[in-house]
Amino acid sequence: MKKLTLLLFLTMCSSFMWAQTKITGTIKDTSNEPLPGANVLEKGTTNGTTSDFNGNFSLTVEDGATLIVSFSGFETQEIAVNGKTSFNIVLKEGLELEEVVITGSRTPARSNTSSPLPVDIVSSKDLQSTGQATFDKALQYKIPSFNTVQTPVNDATSLLDPYEIRNMGPSRTLILVNGKRKNLSALLYTQTSPGRGETGADISGIPTDAIKTVQVLRDGASAQYGSDAIAGVINIILKEDTKNGSATFRSGITSEGDGEMLGVSINNGTTIGEDKGFINYTADFSKVALSNRPGTVNADGEAADFVYTNPTSYSSYLDADGRTLGGVDLTGFTVPQAVAEFENNYMNTPEYATNLAAINAGNAAGKPFVDEFLSRNPDANNINGSPKTAAAKFSINGGYDVSDESQVYFNAAYVYKKVNSYANYRTPYWRTVESMPYLADFFPGGNPNTDGGYDGYVPTFEGDLSDYNATLGIRSKINDWNVDVSFTTGGNSQTYKVNNSHNRNVVYSPSTWIDANNNGTVDPGELTEGSELYRENSKRSFDPGGTAFSHNVGNLDISRILSEKVSIGFGAEFRSELFEIIEGELSSYDGGGADSFAGNSPENSGKFSRYNLGGYFSLDWDISKAFLVSGTARAENYSDFGSTFVWKLSSRYKLSDKYTLRGSLSTGFRAPTLHQIYTQKAQYSFVPGQGIQVGGLINNVSSQAQLLGIPKLDAEESTNFTVGFGGKVNKHVSFTVDYYNIAVKDRIVLSTEIGKTATDAVGNSIGNTALDQVLNANNLSDLSFFVNALDTKTSGLDVVLGYKDIAIGSGQLGFNLSGNYTIQNERDGEVKNPKIVADADQSVVNETQEALFFTSRPKTKWILGTTYDIGKFGLSLNNTYFGKTTFKQQGMSSDLRTEFIPKVVTDLGINYNATDKLTIALNVNNLLNVLPEWEFKAENAAGQALINDTTPNWYGITPIQEQSNLITFNQRYSQMTYDGYHFSQLGTMFSLSVNYQF
Template sequence: MKPLYFKILALLLALPFAATAQTVSGTVTDNGEPVIGATISAGSMGTVSDLDGNYSLNLTGAGTYELTASYIGYASTTKTFTLSSGETVTWNIALESGATNLEELVIVGSRTAPRSNTTSPLPVDVFRSKDLISTGQTTFDKALQYRVPSFNTVQTPVNDATSLLDPYEIRNMGPSRTLILINGKRKNLSALLYTQTSPGRGETGADISGIPVDAIKRIEILRDGASAQYGSDAIAGVMNIILKDDDEAGSFTLRTGITSEGDGEMYGIALNNGSSLGRDGFINYTLDLSKTNLANRPGTVSAEGEAGDFGADLADVQRFLSAYPDARNINGSPETTASKIAVNFGNNLTETTEIYGDAAYIYKRVNSFANYRTPYWRTEEDFPYLADFFPDGPNGEYIGYVPTFEGLLNDYNATLGFRTEKNGWIADLSFTVGGNQQTYKVNNSHNRNNTLNPDGTFTYRENSPITFDPGGTRFTHTVGNIDVTRRLSDKVGIAFGSEFRNENFTIIEGQLSSYEDGGADSFAGNDPRNSGKFNRYNFGGYADAAFDITDDFLVNATVRLENYSDFGNAFVYKVSSRYKFNEDKITLRASFSTGFKAPTLHQIFTQKAQYSFVPGQGIQVGGLVNNVSREARLLGLPALDPEKSTNFTVGVGLRPSDDLSITLDYFNISVKDRIILSTEIGGTDGGGTELDAILSDNNLSDLSFFVNGLDTRTSGIDFVANYRGFKLGENALNINLAGNYMLQNERDGDVKNPAIVASAGQSVANQTQEALFFTSRPKYKAILGLSTDFGKLGVSLNNTVFGPTTFYQQGLDAGIFTEFSTKVVTDLALNYGITEMTTLSLNVNNLLNVLPEWEFKSEISGDSRLNDAEFLQNQSNLITFNQRYSQMTYDGYHFSQLGTMLSAALNVRF
């Protein structure tokens, strides 16, 4: 006999799907758009509309029923039906919206019914595809940079693998703490682990740069912790990308652009189209092809710095630089070719059941360059064979060489789902797969090993290839979801569900010559000893309830329990509330949540030789040690634990008129045991410590590793306002103002150093590391947008204020740091309707050619060193690698360094 709880469970699962006889069904709309989550009730019986606005209400017994359709923000409507036994009738409901045209219904942030963005208990930004296209930016992530104040991303000038995917973040919390969803389903992480000295160091995130903008219907950005609702990685927020579902309209777009310097040419073509599928379904698909050429922004190199760094004769350096002032460096924005395809579809199998799905594939190829190896850096005297390898001078002589770095990225994701409704219960079952692979190739380089064979020859050097396959990385996941929702009444909604996720991370080994004896000069390959395939799985479940205690007072609560195969359990919860008054013109809202972020497989298992630039020392080889290695045991490194967070948000939403909406939110995020990639831990001055011995035994200048090294606290204010009541003659001027101001972003307590590091008098997080975490993104950022129409001509002007950033570069004199000054970047967009179906768009991004500017600062009041030109030149040589970079090196950029960019697009709708 089965246990009693199995019988109870079977009864509970059967109750929602019991059959009835009389039926009223139809569609709930607002101006032709479906209303999701509207309640249709008759006495104690009720149901809710699904994602397409469809509903079906089964009634018990023949007779007369008064049906009511209601939804918060809309006026209720009623209708009376007299039904005979077994009769089915149709009632299509057009609700009259009580929300203004400034509001959007949002799905993200709630597991029950959607809310408008001003009456939601959580801060949510909503953007349409046209909002992003109008920025004139070439990729999705860069478009968000100029639309969302709390969103930041920047392109670094010398990138290696980072050139494939720029780090991004919300609220300065790093790329791994924002969860990315596609149509509400988790998108796979990138295979790339950022290890350079740049924002995002030690983390990974999903590749959003490859998502075709033409495929997007809208984007919902939840600026609040949401681990209880969605699981790991949602500490800073959630970005939900909704794909287009139009089955009739289509468009064809041609794009081109160029920088004011005459480089960085961009060409693109995109097709979006939709058609019907089956008897009552749709399919919408997008194909996007693009190429962006190299934009080169090298600096003018310092001869004195070069001679000092490389121990070269100053006259030799000056002679080379007189011919090549930039030392032949190529840095800025790499050449990128991309192909993107996205498909979204759905079909109603019955009146209450639908099948849905989406899929996307992205191919990206990036060609970038390492620092140029000058003839006084890699000398012909030390490497005589280089004269034969690289005879690139005007007369065929050796004048150095520049290794190329070529990256190939493949990213895919796909979801197939099944959604059904019965008796007001909506069950959603889905299966998602996704993956990202990045492989590399190094050309125009050599293996300069100096290990002699027994016969007195070298394995490489003059026998070295000049093309190398360093391998790469791959990440895949499979996700299964079951989500059940029920609107018990127009006052109460519940939801519960579960998720199973399996993750695989693969380190692809490189060819022998790419890693043996130091490997390829500039980028060493993956050693087989550090390569392999690594796996884990987790299972989680959640329960959610929303209580509209009154029409004005809402309380939402969620709990979640997850179990990971590698570190165990995580329990988190969230409570949010909202209160409206003064005829819904004022909304007070607040939330409190706990969260977690699991260590990624990348962080647990990555181990490699890492080339990096050390100020004053040039390129050095260090070791990245993983936490499950032999070296980790020697170092006494603990296994990584998940980060734990608390997130408190309080805000107000104002709608004083139909033309004005304002939201203001304060947030406070505390993270315990934050996972960091340590600074490079080198030997001690005196030697003789355990740390010195490990470095010596492994022939390393330094080593780094992942550790739960910090507790942090981040707080700030977000502001969003929209006004559409200002008139320019007969035209309306739309004004949008949004801003983010960081009040606090800092370490909370002492650094958590492993014993072997502390005993050597060192730290896993020095000032440089902490600057990457806390001050390398703008202190504040604001966007003021103005737009209007003059007949067929639409004009918009956007001004983005990038606040100051500060950075403590490794190697600078004590107390000296750099600060990027506040700058305003102005973008102009013109849209002209040639015909009703054809639009020509012109964009001038960074209209005034504003570039980042920085200066040295000191912690010492009145520091006389800041007035010493020779001292400042020396300091500048350290942080810009002898001025190789026109602005700065890996650290500190807070917006694009390419200057003015011109672009045009022709869009034809059909």
């Protein structure tokens, strides 16, 4: 009986073994290219797998099984096994063929029309067709909701320009490389320009030739990816190609004959082992020469700022000590009291007549000095435009099949960039040889009117930027679960150098006493007084330090297709961050520091770190073939400010095979960056009407911040709503229209410059608040700080229309129209001022700040692209419409605003495939030489009267000319103003590239 039982058991086991079959196969498209990531599912079960990098798969199934093979954008096939063990499967492109979308979801990829989220997909070819030199500028002319701006003479901003999606600032767009978080830049934008107070990743350094596609998610994604994804996500997907290597030579020049560009890049790949893996690598070297577009400087404005004394002002008649008026000490007098003293007791005295004559004589003598200099140098020798840049970029991307179920993947990149730019030129009437005689020796020139021919000088601002990122991970399938474990590291450092400058501050070394006779008293000859360290003893080259940022990120992502309708994903992320303010040398900051850019002092320098841990759960449920619902929840805890919980719900409903309705509702967050929490510095900045002033930025954890009652920074919170409609009418025509609404609570801003609460008639502070005490103690004209100051609301429309493959003659014609229109972008409620600021009747957000936040990007932007391919030629013509942009510049009358006039920039591209391997491309960017133009607009009747008033003031300038001088630094920035603009002020640019495929 036992033998019979054993025989039956062995027979059952043998039958079970015989009922299982291991199958292998390869999945390719109709072009014989492998399809990595295709799904293979045993019908009626949860047993399945995905194809590897080379399209290969293996799976154990029951005899008689049917395979369901699917890949987004391709027709699904059902294949009966019927005893076969090897399959070569070819998937055909479906009617709704779309790029595979992996951005914005933590479950298996879907096609673009199947995605419940708005995603723009830009190929490497699309980026290269723009003819732009850098990745960020190429996106500017491909994605309407993406904007970047070039700002003039803004110190470290010359190293990389601020960018953003949907007018939300650079820190609210998350950058991914192959789905993994890229490190932030070390740069914090602190000047009064778009992007003020924020930071972002350096995307300008990514080599375009290393990119396969870019997926731009125009929707909040904090639930999927964590902080920084309030406005959207840019996922840069690197090339995996091992067969189509190429070398590209690039050159270019502007129509003005400057800005010469030379570049060369190599992209190639190779397989590893017996086609078990791949490596794709890119090396890119480029150099761009200086482009200069200064304005013609207004002589009357220069004289008023630097030479003239106002004969109608009581301050013009102060005695030599700068404090007394006719023997009366005005210290402590308010301005009205001083004016009364001047009018009642001084205007009819002989001293007044004498001073008036002297002032008029001085003004008369000073103006010709300005005129003479500007006659030789109409632009005041200012240099503003595009700086000299050299860059070396390296990228590598690879993967290796460890087994049938496991693949190791890796990528790494390194960028080195060197930028040479310039500060404002110090004219001989701004930095005078009379007040600093040593300038004649420091900066000899050819001015016939000054000692030593001194004719001014221009400090340089030179920056070295290094940026790296790398990821190592393994993907595996364990009991039907897709497991992805990875480690990512990255960092960015920026160090600076100031040349052709000096430290003009009066600082003495300490006195020394040597007790020669050891009697314990100071005898004659034993005390040596300190010597002056700077001015005539100053260096002319300075190392002001810099900043650095790095992070390390660990990710665990797990997903599974539970059935044909349900898939889930969950995971965790640990991230540590380190921010460093690098100390400058003593002379770069001592006493006020180097003229033009002060270095980082020891008390403001240091290393600052934090870590955070997050976890998420995601579910996709295909309720029917037409109806998809996706949900994600995420919890995150930061070591420095606490925890947050966010969620996202999105859905897609296919109205038919052609049309889709989609929408999402989510909450999000953005953690304050370490830069915003710990940056503290004294910095030079341009204050309209006051020239260059030294202000202070105090950090959020400083004793000064505590004294002022500034609250600790907390995370921003957001609520995002998106609804859209799209479709593929036929194989030629497709469209999407998406409405978005973003509400941000407790938005972090860098305050405007908060000044002294009260000063007397001679400029001394007479306020007695904590604010005044901090300013006086630190010898600062003003200070600023970071604070959760605003609630904001932003809404708009994104539109994408495509019409391709239209047969015209022997060629194929295609059109693409995409646009963004901002419906609402404004403050929601009152500014949240700290008590000390409110009590001083000031605000951390003024009209200038609000303009930078809300109207400093085009209200609408449209891109109409046309392509025509015929024979060996490919033609493209793109027209980009930049809509109205409004500023409220600092120092300008509140009765006015400035508006940049809408413009269309036209780009032409011509490709010629000379041979199967050689392609020549010519691009003419800004074909019609369109330049930025702005004009004053009146806010009210007083503003219109100001525009209409043609009566010159006492020094010969009309009121509106004076306003213009205020915001352009007397026309140095006549084309751009001091705030920057959205397309290049360089005019027409020509570029030629030659590509050779190996």
